[in-house]
Amino acid sequence: MKVKTGCTDAIAYQELSGRKVISQFNGGQITTDAGGLLLREIEQARGFMKEFSKCFSDYRDQEAIEHTVEELLFQRIYGIALGYEDLNDHDQLRIDPLLAVLCKKKDPTGQDRRSKNEKGKALAGKSTLNRLELTPAEAGKESRYKKIVYQGEKIERFFVDAFLRSHQEKPERIVLDLDATDDPIHGSQEVTRVFEAVLDGAHRITGSRNKDVRNQLFGDNTRSPEEKKKASSKITRIIRKLRAHRLISKIPRSTRYKVTEKGYRILGASLRMKKKSLPATMKNVA
Structure with a gap:
């Protein structure tokens, strides 16, 4: 972040070998x-x-804008990487020449801005960045303010392609590190008081077989075959109930299951509840 230094006084200390x-x-x-x-x-x-x-479609009037999609993304991503996650930080960051250099601004000092009130502010303000983040997928050219639309499928492909481009050779092993820790966010902000990445799909396992579930939940090698069989039967009964209530569905021509849209809504609602108590629908199921 840019630091203003308006003081010009000098402070003298003891000399060192005749030098000031x-x-x-x-x-x-x-x-x-x-x-x-x-x-x-x-x-x-x-x-x-x-x-x-x-991965974004820009429906703004290109002759009227001063910040391209690339520049806006650069500003937001670099800001997060440097520790400025809060959009309010950009009220100060937008006048930082260094961040403007990172964002490829031709004039990092912001003196080329069209508006007199914006001169000296090379980068976008928090409101512009807020619209970038909150634009719904169904927005378009006719939308009044939010006209930079993300393309979900392109973003999904981007991360896969970026990962593959990072390896000259095919990796022998890929580790999926799923962190399901429920960490309170610093400050206890409203709504986002717990870490809920699971609701965004990062933790969804949509193709587990009965054997896979059994191994994950009851994978104790010290158990007898009879005990393991009983544990597997318990999972089978739960899966049947989930299917009966249309919370999961069987993938055609396979022994796998996937969570339905109804299941996502109910599971998501249960995770958002304060004490993580299951709604009545889920209690009747499992």
């Missing part, structure tokens, strides 16, 4: 985020964020 030792505060515009230049080098070599910007 003084401190001054006339450094002008300085930054605490010079490490961002290393991220810029990585981006210029790999082009991850530039490719990511192609």
